[in-house]
Amino acid sequence: METVQRPLINKQKISLKGKIKRYFLTLLRLTDQPMVKVYRGFGNDKRLTIYGHVFRQSALPRKKYRDINLVNLLAVLRLFLVQPYPHAMVRVRFGKQLVQVQTDVDGYFQLDLPLTQPLSPGWHPVQAQLVSQTMTPETVLAEGEGQVLIPHPTRFICLSDIDDTFLVSHSATIAKRLLVLLTENAHSRRPFDGVVAHYQLLAEADSGISASNPFFYVSSSEWNLYDYILEFSRKNGLPDGIYRLSPLKRLSQLLKTGKGKHLTKVDRIVQIINMYPNQQFILLGDDSQQDPIIYESIVQRFPNQIRCVYIRQVHAEHKARTESLMAKIEAIGVASCYFAHSADARQHSVDIGLVAT
Template identity: 30%
Template sequence: MIRRIKKLLGRYKNYEQILIMPYRSYATPHHLYVYGRLLDNEPLKIEQEQNFFKTVKNTYKQFDSFEIPEEKILLQLPNKQEFVTQTNKEGYFLFDKKLNEDLAEYADKDGWLDVKLFYKGQLFAKTKLIANPFKGELLVPDKKAEFGVISDIDDTILHTGVTSFLKWRLLKNSLFTNAYKRIPLKGAPELYQKLAVGLQESSKNPMFYISNSPWNLYEYLKLFLDHNHFPKGPILLRNIHGPFDTTLKPEKPHKQRQIINILNNYPHLNFILIGDSGEHDASIYTDIAAQFADRILCIYLRSVNHKKQMQRVKGIIDNFETTPVLMVHNSEEATQHARENGYII
C-alpha cells in the first residue's frame, strides 16, 4: 500500500525487484517483433491446487502492477547481435527490427527462437534482479507451412461468459477461477492440433492467439493454453488505457490491427480465421477477408447463445461471398469442414 501511495505521488523511485516480462511473439527470417513489459513485481505463481483465496490474491497481483518507465532494455540474439530500446511510461517496450541474417537458422525444430533480455537501468542497494538474462520466445514459421491459423481466445476456445448479463460470468471466470480449473470448449484442443499439423506432419502450421483481454492476464492465458495442450503460438493481447490516458487511440480495433500485421508479415501464407459470434469477430473478420480476398481460406465463428448477437452476425455473413464463413456450434463441425476442404487429414 505504501508503494502504491508513493507511486501516485510520483515519489516511488527505488525499485524492489526487476522483472522483464517478454510476451510470446513472432518473427520472419529477417524481421523480429518482441513486445514486453518491465515491472517492479515478483513473478506470478499460479498453482494447480491453490485455494480460492490464493486465486483471488493472484488476480489482484496481476492487476496491481508497478511498471518501470523510461528504462533501457537490451535484446541479444543467438548470434550475439544486440539491440537496445526504452520502456514507455507504462513500462511497455517493443523491438521491431529488420535483419540481414536468417533468424530461422537459430530456431529449434518447431520454429521457436530464444532471445535474451537484459535490464540496463540503475540497480539500487535493495533491488532484486529476478533473472539475468530473461528469456523471450519468437516463432519463425516454417517455410513448409501450408497455412496459418489466427484465433480468438474468449468464447472461441475458452468459455468466458462475455455475453452474460452485466458480464458477471466473464468477471467470475476470468478473475476468480484458477487457470488450471478453466475448461476449454469441447474438442477445441484436438481441432487446433489437427490444424497445426495440416495434411502432413512436416508442415508445422503456425498458430496465433489474439484476445481483447489486457496484458495483465498474459500469464493466466498462457498457462491455460499450455495446460490444455493447445499448439504453442504467439499470444497477442492489448493494453487497457486508463480513464485519464490522453494517448491517441488507434483508428482500427486491436484484433483487426494485429491480424493485418500478421498478414503483412507473411505475404506468402494463407490463413484460417477462428472467432465467435458474441463480440465483433464477424465484422472484423469479413472486413479483413474483403481486403485480403485471396489470403483467407475460411472463417469459423463459434455460435454463442445470444439471440440478438446471432441475428446481427447472420445479417453480416448471409450475403458475404468473398470467403466461406461457417457458423459452428461445436468443434466437430469445424473439423468436418476442414477435412472436406483439404486442410487437415
C-alpha cells in the same frame, strides 16, 4: 521455451517501512524488484518482431493450483497490481545484434529487428536487459529471456481469438466473466468440448513432415493474463503459439477486463498477415464481441490470403448480425462456418478439404 525473468536483487539495507512493505508484498506473492518480461515473438526471413514489458512491481509465477475461491481471487487480483516501468531503457540482444529501445508509459517495448541472414524455422532465443540511465558505470537492473518463432513455410497459419473461442469466458456479460475469472484458475477452467481436437487437426493440416501450422492467439484480454492463458493452453493441449494481447490494466480497471479497442486488435492481425504474405490464414473467433466484424473487414482487405473463417455461436442476440457478416464473407469467395459445437466446425474442415477425416 518460456520466458525467464531474473530480477537483480538490491542488497542495500532496507528501512522499517520498506521491510513492512516487503512483508505484505511477500504475502501477496508480489515483488518490487525490477522485472523484464519477454513475450514470445515472431519473424520471417527478413525481420523479427520482439516485444515485452518492464515492471517496477509484478506478480511472482503461480506454482500451485488449489481450486479454492479465495486463493483464486487473490491470484488474479495480484495480476492487476502490477506497476509498469515507464520510459525505461531496454537493451535487446539477438545473436550478435544489440539494439536499445525505450518502454512506453505502460512499460511496454516492441521493436522490429532486421535480420542479416535468414534463420532456420523454429524457436530462437532472445535476451533483454533493463539498463539504468542514472548510474555510472552502467548498471543492469534486471534481465529476461524469451523466444521468437520463425514458422515453417507451411501452407496455412491459424489465427484465433481466446475468450469464448476456445476458453469459456462469458465475455458478453461482465458479471459472469468476472465471476469465472476471479473464482477459477488456469487449471480448473475448461475449453469448449472438441475445440482442442479441432485445433490440433488444423495445426497439422497440409503441413508436411516434421512441421506444423503456426498458431497466433490475438485477444482483447490484457497482458496481465499472459501467464494465466499460457498455463491454460499448456494444461489443455492447445497448439503452441504466439500471443498478442491488449494493453495492461490496473486494478481500478478490472471491470473493463477483456474490453480491448476494436482498432488495436485489427492492427495486430494486419501486422501478422503482412509478415507472411505467401501463406493463407484460418481465422477463428466467436460472436460475443467484435470478431465477426473484424474478420469480415480482414477478408475484405486480404481476400486472397484468407482460407476460411470460423465463428463460434455463443451470444444469441448477435446471431442475425453474424449471419449477415458471414454471408458477406462467403460472397467474397472465402469459406466460412458459423457453429455452435466444435464437432460441426471440425466436420466443416473435413468437408472443404482442410483436414482429413
